[in-house]
Amino acid sequence: xxxxxxxxxxxxxxxxxxxxxxxxxxxxxxxxxxxxxxxxxxxxxxxxxxxxxxxxxxxxxxxxxxxxxxxxxxxxxxxxxxxxxxxxxxxxxxxxxxxxxxxxxxxxxxxxxxxxxxxxxxxxxxxxxxxxxxxxxxxxxxxxxxxxxxxxxxxxxxxxxxxxxxxxxxxxxxxxxxxxxxxxxxxxxxxxxxxxxxxxxxxxxxxxxxxxxxxxxxxxxxxxxxxxxxxxxxxxxxxxxxxxxxxxxxxxxxxxxxxxxxxxx
Amino acid sequence: xxxxxxxxxxxxxxxxxxxxxxxxxxxxxxxxxxxxxxxxxxxxxxxxxxxxxxxxxxxxxxxxxxxxxxxxxxxxxxxxxxxxxxxxxxxx
Numbered sequence: 001x002x003x004x005x006x007x008x009x010x011x012x013x014x015x016x017x018x019x020x021x022x023x024x025x026x027x028x029x030x031x032x033x034x035x036x037x038x039x040x041x042x043x044x045x046x047x048x049x050x051x052x053x054x055x056x057x058x059x060x061x062x063x064x065x066x067x068x069x070x071x072x073x074x075x076x077x078x079x080x081x082x083x084x085x086x087x088x089x090x091x092x093x094x095x096x097x098x099x100x101x102x103x104x105x106x107x108x109x110x111x112x113x114x115x116x117x118x119x120x121x122x123x124x125x126x127x128x129x130x131x132x133x134x135x136x137x138x139x140x141x142x143x144x145x146x147x148x149x150x151x152x153x154x155x156x157x158x159x160x161x162x163x164x165x166x167x168x169x170x171x172x173x174x175x176x177x178x179x180x181x182x183x184x185x186x187x188x189x190x191x192x193x194x195x196x197x198x199x200x201x202x203x204x205x206x207x208x209x210x211x212x213x214x215x216x217x218x219x220x221x222x223x224x225x226x227x228x229x230x231x232x233x234x235x236x237x238x239x240x241x242x243x244x245x246x247x248x249x250x251x252x253x254x255x256x257x258x259x260x261x262x263x264x265x
Numbered sequence: 266x267x268x269x270x271x272x273x274x275x276x277x278x279x280x281x282x283x284x285x286x287x288x289x290x291x292x293x294x295x296x297x298x299x300x301x302x303x304x305x306x307x308x309x310x311x312x313x314x315x316x317x318x319x320x321x322x323x324x325x326x327x328x329x330x331x332x333x334x335x336x337x338x339x340x341x342x343x344x345x346x347x348x349x350x351x352x353x354x355x356x357x
Binding site for chain 1: 293
């Protein structure tokens with residue numbers, strides 16, 4: 001049974017590509033056959049996050065225009081045997097890939113892979129509509145900010161109306177625990193209240209993500225990082241394991257400890 | 266300044282900005298989601314007619330249901346001409 005999942009957000013810059021790369025790697029680390037599809041035509045990014053940017057020969061639009069076979073456009077990961085990426089074109093625009101094209105590509109890919117994960121472009125225009133066309137499930141990524149949560153809500157409505165994808169799962173990215181603790185950032189409960197989506201996981205704001213991206217190595221491969229562990233938990237939840245949310249509150253700072261010591265915590 | 270710092274240290278600062286964020290989001294989403302399709306509004310009208318008809322006879326043709334918005338709220342406004350009230354005795 002294969003699954004086709006689109007990772008989307010509405011607002012740009014919330015970490016769709018990072019989430020796609022890490023979930024894909026996480027699943028491949030457990031031995032699943034995974035293909036990641038970059039659907040952000042014209043603003044290709046998944047290749048650099050995965051460190052595959054120098055190995056692209058053909059892309060999604062070449063497959064659509066029948067300049068090559070699908071198999072020829074797939075790039076194999078060097079770390080994980082069963083992880084592949086289908087890049088998109090950097091020189092064309094989002095109209096180069098239609099919803100029908102994506103449905104065809106996804107239908108072909110799912111015959112060979114356990115997971116097809118699509119990195120959607122920001123926005124809700126044609127690029128988004130193509131990206132979601134071949135998917136049956138969705139992950140909505142947001143950050144704990146008003147604009148991003150608002151756009152996430154809009155995307156949830158569009159997923160239902162345009163793609164008949166119901167009950168997408170939510171990933172909250174870049175949560176800053178100390179800001180939450182002092183009441184300056186929305187909590188997971190707040191976002192659940194507002195959006196009413198099942199929470200697939202939370203990624204704490206972590207410099208290691210930037211370092212990992214700099215190197216083209218998804219942070220999920222970094223055993224020591226808290227964000228890497230958060231991604232591993234997300235992957236296990238995707239597989240149906242009831243993994244409790246990480247207790248981020250333990251990583252409290254000096255002031256909180258002091259407050260507790262003097263009886264104000 | 267010093268007092269501010271002490272208040273922070275002791276955890277007695279004023280409630281953080283997240284409540285502001287949450288309240289603003291709640292409102293903006295009411296507006297966003299109120300962009301309902303005519304079909305949905307028609308379904309709502311049908312249900313309303315059904316319920317209200319249990320209590321009074323109404324003029325369905327004169328029925329008007331819409332969502333009205335102003336800065337900080339969205340209201341469902343319905344104008345429903347009543348032709349005749351049913352006898353209270355007839356209601357269970």
